[in-house]
Amino acid sequence: MLSIDNLHVRVAGKEILKGLSLTVGAGEVHAVMGPNGAGKSTLGYVLAGRDGYEVSAGTVHFEGRDLLAMEPEQRAAAGVFLAFQYPVEIPGVNNTYFLRAALNAQRRARGEDELDSVQFLRRVREKLKVLELPDALLQRGVNEGFSGGEKKRNEIFQMALLEPKLAILDETDSGLDIDALRQVAAGVNAQRAPGRSFIVITHYQRLLDYIRPDAVHVLAGGRIAASGGPELAHRLEAEGYAGLPTEAA
């Protein structure tokens, strides 16, 4: 589904990713862990298409298509979803309006019929239940006045609604108490499917107790420094990142 080969990325003139390679198959869950400043969030932003992230070398293919040549909205319509580490507040843009605009824009781009308001609201209510989000949040501005936990749950709610093929969760567990963490993990697990892949970016093994990954990678020094199964996360939790090799595995 996703193939990243020798990716080099510069931000404000500084090279952050230095030859990162990663392959994610359909239906797989890959955890990307690593110390602060390793480039984890950069990876998420580059895949989603944020400005200011200059790809100086390497390729990224998503279902055989050159992802780097696509605009952010084209990537979204193709099935790429980034759950933001810091979801922005957008006062004045109603949450419901935003969600419907996003969903229908993606459907238009894929040549599908748009959902009318009845169909849309039916789908919204189904997904809200899973994340235990109150209806009232839908009437507010996007993320406006949401608590940290509500913002993260709202990200997963959006993911559930948009049904992407590849979801990148950028430190979705940060700032969550244990109950919120369970809710978010339940929301993610409910979306696991043979045709849907996940890249779960996290600092801590804790999230992976709830979202069981197929593979765990350690991002250090701008590239994948180690890869393994779920046991690698436990090892990192016990030993930290200090003992890991700095060169790509």
Place this chain on the structure above:
Amino acid sequence: MSSMLLAAPAAEDTRAPLPGTGVAAVELARAAARARLRDAHALADPRADTWRYMPLRALESQALPAAPVPAGMPALEAVQGPRLVFADGHFIASASVLEGLPPGVRWLPLARMQAADWQRHARLLEREGEAAPDDWNLAYARGGCVLELADGAVCAQPLEIVHIAVSTGASAWHARSLVRLGRGARLCLRERLLGAGAGVASLRTCWQLGDGARLDLVQQQQAGPALRLLRRDRFTLAAGSLLRLHALELGAALSRHELAVRLDGTAAAVELRQLSVLDARQHAEQVLDVRHAVGDTRSDLRCRAVAAARARAVLHGAVRIEPGADGSDAALDTRNLLLSGQAEVDARPTMEILADEVRAAHGASVGQIDAGMLFYLRARGIPLAQARALLVAAHGRGLLADIGDARLRAGAEAALDARVAALE
């Protein structure tokens, strides 16, 4: 004197007499105004602080006859409540709904006022300001009305006054109104300026709020791209009264809107939400003059502008807390969005505080669309142009959220969205 001001519609009196023609007091006031115009040397002093950005030549170079009675005008949507309609200043009875006013509420277009009405509402014959356009309006106003609410009268369902600019030729029209709310009266009113007409228009309204009165006013200026508009609203607020004003400036090539508010009684309050959305070479000026004349009064002024292409938005925001007006609470906040490198925003909020123990705050910002917000929307699949439009509309939408009447709020939001969608 400029040719515009001297373009007195001398022939107009015989073709369609101005309201009040033949009433001595009216004739006297008009004659005095015309005399002052003859003696004036300019439309305004370009060195005066609040006129420094105004392209006066765009007004003074015009020789404008009075706008004739329109042969036709654009259709208005059906409304549920009473409405007064003026086209190029002419009262259009066929499009107006005069009936259905609640008890204690009455209105009368200038065109239907008799001598006794003019005598009773002599305030209409006073100047609303000191500049030449005030005399111009006084001398030649044809449109407008008197709207009165008796003590305790409640008009919760919105009334509407619509001015339509029709003539696409070079002409001028003027309207002046007097609105009085008695003690404890409540009024919800929408004023709209519509139509594709060109030329020059001036509007002058005197608003008087009695003790404990409340006025919810929505002003939507949606004129066509060729109109030049000079507008002044002067509010006097007695003790415990509240003015909640939402003012949208969306159209006109050139517009100047002066809002003078005098907080004259304890616990009087004004809440202003002003929004300009401009593109092309539009030039819009907001001139706020808010005076806390007594203590324990409150002003909460929020102004926002969006300027695209080569548009220019100007705000002169002056709040003055007079000596002795202790305990006043004043806030003036202006936030502005530039959508092009050639657009311009000039925001000049000022506060003059001459009293003790007051709360006063002001702030101004000018920026561009937030890149983080834009990316967030695009990352969810919303195309760039749509995402930009959403964020531009959002810049203003927050100001409209506290319009109490749901239908008026939806109307204002629709007007904003339509304007944003049409931005260059």
